[in-house]
Amino acid sequence: xxGVSQSPSNKVTEKGKDVELRCDPISxxxxxYWYRQRLGQGLEFLIYFQGNSAPDKSGLPxxxxxxxxxxxxVSTLTIQRTQQEDSAVYxxxxxxxxxxxxxxxxxxxxxxxxxxxxx
Amino acid sequence: GDxxxxxxxxxxxxxxxxxxxxxxxxxxxxxxxxxxVQYPGEGLQLLLKATKADDKGSNKGxxxxxxxETTSFHLEKGSVQVSDSxxxxxxxxxxxxxYQLTFGKGxxxxxxx
Numbered sequence: 001x002x003g004v005s006q007s008p009s010n011k012v013t014e015k016g017k018d019v020e021l022r023c024d025p026i027s028x029x030x031x032x033y034w035y036r037q038r039l040g041q042g043l044e045f046l047i048y049f050q051g052n053s054a055p056d057k058s059g060l061p062x063x064x065x066x067x068x069x070x071x072x073x074v075s076t077l078t079i080q081r082t083q084q085e086d087s088a089v090y091x092x093x094x095x096x097x098x099x100x101x102x103x104x105x106x107x108x109x110x111x112x113x114x115x116x117x118x119x
Numbered sequence: 120g121d122x123x124x125x126x127x128x129x130x131x132x133x134x135x136x137x138x139x140x141x142x143x144x145x146x147x148x149x150x151x152x153x154x155x156v157q158y159p160g161e162g163l164q165l166l167l168k169a170t171k172a173d174d175k176g177s178n179k180g181x182x183x184x185x186x187x188e189t190t191s192f193h194l195e196k197g198s199v200q201v202s203d204s205x206x207x208x209x210x211x212x213x214x215x216x217x218y219q220l221t222f223g224k225g226x227x228x229x230x231x232x
Contacts, residue, residue: 033219035222040224042123042222048218110155110162113162
């Protein structure tokens with residue numbers, strides 16, 4: 001079946017512009033995550049959505065970053081007034097649930113990422 | 120806070136060579152440990168996992184053992200193939216009630232014929 005998809009695959013923008021990154025999770029997955037990977041670094045957690053619960057935004061690096069999710073479907077990560085340090089690969093993942101129920105882990109399925117370059 | 124440290128890459132091996140990629144971690148509580156793999160042009164995929172001390176995760180000929188005493192989860196494979204060329208990420212999920220993954224920086228493996 002279809003995996004997690006992200007668009008665009010590459011985005012080049014000028015400093016100060018706003019960008020929107022899109023994630024389509026696997027159908028039926030209630031949990032959705034955004035991560036960022038800067039060059040030479042590991043993945044950094046940004047934000048987590050679980051069903052209709054309030055999202056965990058604790059990983060967002062500044063108020064220029066925001067994300068929305070419509071129900072249990074598409075999510076959009078928006079970066080306003082982009083800076084050069086925002087250049088990174090932005091990865092989205094989804095899972096059937098957070099894995100909290102019963103203590104079992106539900107694998108996170110990752111999309112291919114969006115490579116953002118801010119000039 | 121939680122962190123994962125894995126060996127710097129890139130690593131270049133000849134086909135059929137033995138592979139070890141070291142991974143150590145620091146975490147509060149009792150984490151679950153994972154290895155993810157990213158093949159060229161593809162998304163991250165879970166390769167194997169271990170949820171408690173002395174557990175051995177294995178998949179596609181790769182193995183890693185959860186060593187609590189040394190806080191390590193080294194990835195090994197006895198005989199690598201060209202198709203194993205990828206970037207490998209070690210990750211942890213903190214104990215019960217946690218959901219986010221903490222990743223290492225990744226190790227790029229290139230296997231040459």
